[in-house]
Amino acid sequence: MSSPKHSTDSGSSLMFSVDGLACAACAAAVETALRSTNGVDSATVSLTQGRATVRGADLANEHLVAVIKASGYDAQPLERRQTPAELRSALEQRQLKHEQQWKRRAFIGLSIWIPMMVLHWTTNAVAAQWIQFCLGTLVMFAVGTGFYVSAWSAARHRTTNMDTLISIGATTAYVYSVILFIIMLTGVESGQPMYFPEAAALFGVISFGHWLEARSTTRAGSAVRDLLELQPETAERQDADGTLVTLTSADVEPGDVLLIRPGTRVPVDGCVVEGTSDLDESVVTGESIPVSRTAGDPLIAGSMNTTGRLLMRAEVDGRNTTVSRIAELVTNAMASKTNIQRLADHVSSIFVPVVLAIAASTLVGWSIAAIVQGDAMTFQNGVIAMVTVLVISCPCALGLATPMAIMVGAAEGSRLGILIKSAGALEIAGKATTVVFDKTGTLTIGRPSVTSIEPVGPDMDEHTLLRLAAAVEAPSEHPLARAIVDAADERTIELPAVTDFEATTGQGVSGMVETHRIEIGRDPEATCQVLVDGALAGRITIADTLRPESPDAVRMLRDLDIDVHMLSGDRRSVVERVASEVGIEPGSAHAEQTPESKSAFLDAIPGRSIMVGDGINDAAALAMADVGISLGSGTNIAIETASIVIPGNQVTAVAHSIELARLTLRNIKQNLFFAFFYNTSMIPLAAFGLLGTWGPLIAAGAMGLSDVTVIGNALRLRLLVRKRLGRKNTV
Structure with a gap:
């Protein structure tokens, strides 16, 4: 037989939380480090989730954490199967930490930048220049440290990332301004403005953009958090003496008897021991109509008990419920990559070195023009153009284009069942x-059922024919026999006793019902011929019912x-x-x-x-x-x-x-088009100095805007899916 068109990785699988990922190049650097580790078959790093998934043989958490940390990023091993409550807590903590980190940097950077700009516009006094120098230096260290650490980590591994461009751009503007500042202190008038505010603004505005991005990403992941809230954090266990004990859902063990009160959710998968109630399973199965459950019926974790009080017996522990498996499927889907994303990641990995080359060429070109024209101001414009190229070219939007759409698509899929x-x-x-x-x-449906009952003769009706046939079929375990008996049960027909029952494999059954000899023969087309005392009394047709x-x-x-x-x-x-x-x-x-x-x-x-x-x-x-x-x-x-x-x-x-897949794919293509269009259109404007002396600040704002635009378009996918599909599959 031919090989499958798709396959899965073999070996064990480990997961890690990874902090400090700033762009697709960062994720690619961690992936490269992990894939080059002995025993690793594959490694995937999710930028949006901050999570690494590693597959291979003989893997050790400690060693892989060391590999990730050596790449310049913090890492912690994750449990392979976490409860929804644990997943939700980890997700919320990471998102809160991410938001607070960028919010703090943005507040510091912009709070210092505003008075710097006021001084820059109102006075050229030496004291004002001193203040700008001190404040600019403070921003470079207080806000820029995170960018520098990330850029240095990438450089140590002979790679580059988004922070490489930002760090070089801000440092260039700062160092150039420091040189002019020193010249001013020597008493020589250069006649050229300093760019301390612009250097500070780069870190402040970009941090503000990252904060908006983090908030938008949190909003995009709301569907995942809703899913993780389906399993209650606690359960009520009823011990043998009737005592009720409250425990966490994670501590529930198979065999525990749990009390499910009306208005609460089922904590684990199991079956009803006592009671009858209607269960809303729509959030798990997509079925909008509540289903009735009584003793012996299965219960699905995450279902809402709407009416009666139930006692249930747990069949799995709190970490292996249906909700846990669904949450794991969805989060794994969000962390996985499409072929389009792999292409985008590859482009991002080579994009930064290309931008560095363009920036260097920009400075060289402007420098040559300055020498030819004998105009120092032209060189200064070249420095600003180079800084603008570096900042405006950050491939953040390119790295977010695919994973954001996948995150929304997978989450909306879970909503739709x-x-x-x-x-x-x-x-x-x-x-x-x-x-x-x-x-x-x-x-x-996959279950045989009676589709027609045809009595023969004036003395036979459907009720009598089904009653006699079901009576003689009752002892049989044949699927067609069960279909006839079930049909009688649905009509609440009371069956008489059968004696002298005999079953002949491949042919049918016979027996005495009351005073009549009943024989039922089956043909290959699943039509049962019913004979009463040797005479044909009717036919019962059985078929697998169409959904x-x-x-x-x-x-x-x-x-x-x-x-x-x-x-x-x-x-x-x-x-x-x-x-x-x-x-x-x-x-x-x-x-x-x-x-x-x-x-x-x-x-x-x-x-x-x-x-x-x-x-x-x-x-x-x-x-x-x-x-x-x-x-x-x-x-x-x-x-x-x-x-x-x-x-x-x-x-x-x-x-x-x-x-859903088509809408998601279209959204990915829209995001990628915007990301590529943004970079390919803005780089020439920056290189030729068409953005003016405000170029670096415009670039910082445009970079943040591009990220938010891509995320906003991914959020638009959620609205489009709900408008187009709603819950149409829950009929």
């Missing part, structure tokens, strides 16, 4: 041209210009019937398929393909497709193999997944 395991899956789904459905359990939303799902995919196919191991007649009911063309419905033939079919599809399935026999096909989507009712192996999971079993969410 669509769990995306990786950014790559989102990117590929947005380019998909073909969707292939498995039949059983995907387009159909009510399946026809809508196929129609929605066609509206998206997606080719729709169905692969099934079932008989041709059944497959053709289901295809006709859902609207799939006869030539696109393929019957009697084996797992191998399903994989071969997907391998032969031109373009990008999506496989939707739920069973063990779909696992190979899910792996072979470019993107595998598993419904929540699927087996564990199907869910593990799939790259997108739909917990609520809503097959219409397949179309919504593609729409």
